[in-house]
Amino acid sequence: MAVAGRTGKPRARWLRRRPGGEPRPGRLLAALGVATAALLALHRHVPNTPGRLGSLLETFLFWLGPLTALLLLGAAVRRARTALVVLLLPAVVWAAVFGPRLLPAGPPGPRELTVVQHNVADDNADPAATARALADSGADLIALQELVDPPLAVYRRELAPRYPYHSVRGTVGLWSRHPLGAARALDIGPRDITEPWQRALRAEVRTPYGEVAAYVVHLPSVRLGVAGLASARRDESAARLGRILATERSARVLLAGDLNGTVDDRGLAPLTSRLDAPERGLALSYPAALPAARIDQVLARGARVPAIRALPATGSDHLPVLARVALDADA
Structure with missing residues (x-):
């Protein structure tokens, strides 16, 4: 079902805002941001059984950074301000974990x-x-x-x-x-x-x-x-x-x-x-x-x-x- 926007054109129900709230895609992006930050910060607490899920997550932990970047892009496109703020959390956690590895190394030492x-x-x-x-x-x-x-x-x-x-x-x-x-x-x-x-x-x-x-x-x-x-x-x-x-x-x-x-x-x-x-x-x-x-x-x-x-x-x-x-x- 569709509803009319300000321009008179139909707008999908799932894009409607609640009064003073985010559109539903924004709320979903914010929830994904919280989940991503939790996985980054608490990955050691993800159980390894069944299927060694903890090890599987840790194998590809780095890629939660690019995923966060995609979520931020989606929030920017949707103009979901709350989601943008929430998604800064996994971005900061990822930077704390992987940022030092991306810094340039110093010059070779004598030994x-x-x-x-x-x-x-x-x-x-x-x-x-x-x-x-x-x-x-x-x-x-x-x-x-x-x-x-x-x-x-x-x-x-x-x-x-x-x-x-x-x-x-x-x-x-x-x-x-x-x-x-x-x-x-x-x-x-x-x-x-x-x-x-x-x-x-x-x-x-x-x-x-x-x-x-x-x-x-x-x-x-x-x-x-x-x-x-x-x-x-x-x-x-x-x-x-x-x-x-x-x-x-x-x-x-x-x-x-x-x-x-x-x-x-x-x-x-x-x-x-x-x-x-x-x-x-x-x-x-x-x-x-x-x-x-x-x-x-x-x-x-x-x-x-x-x-x-x-x-x-x-x-x-x-x-x-x-x-x-x-x-x-x-x-």
Whole structure:
């Protein structure tokens, strides 16, 4: 049913204002703004069952910012003044959570390493070009996942001239400009996997600024379906790795890997509670064609990660990320 506006033209019932009130779309936008602010501020209280809804929200938490911008645009178009004011709340909360990550990083310090993290994809059609692109980054360390034969031989050949030290365990590997020592595989496999599963290593990197315990890992994949986020295996592996990190005696620890989760995801809390995330940069890395989340991570302890950024696409379905790692002088 329609009613006449001031111009005499019909106006839809749902656009009518109550006396002194917002049009119904404005009230809806205001309600969505309150809900968005609550999800941003209280996401840790969203239950993870059923379907690991909390982890699912935290995976895409960043995108509540662009959603808020769209709601603000809608409120402006509708001239919904109350909605505009209410929508400032999620905008402020989002800025408080993600704003610092968008600020520019300071200049490199005197005791920094650069680290490239990349899941190269086991079906990469051009591993040689991928290896050359990674080497051209000039990083001190390159951490790779999904290394399989025969492409593994290509990575070894292409990276050797600039990275004389490397260690591969199973499908993960570390290439370094600096000497490596005491490399070993780590068992972080979920209990229900019975076939060979070797996707984590630890190596000592003898840098000019002291020794660093470097971990390269590939946590199990997650799947999104009608039942929600299937992340039980990933969470189990993260917990096993967290227990290993709890016993790590090195003052400086660096972890690079495809963690199949963002640093906001509570499923990675066994790692993010023990290691610091990058301070600046989004570096959305997956999927490469339209990056929606950074699931490729560089974390540290006894060191800072001042900045992280995505590198151009290779033949993988992930984008490489490059992080600066500042080593504390007194560690």
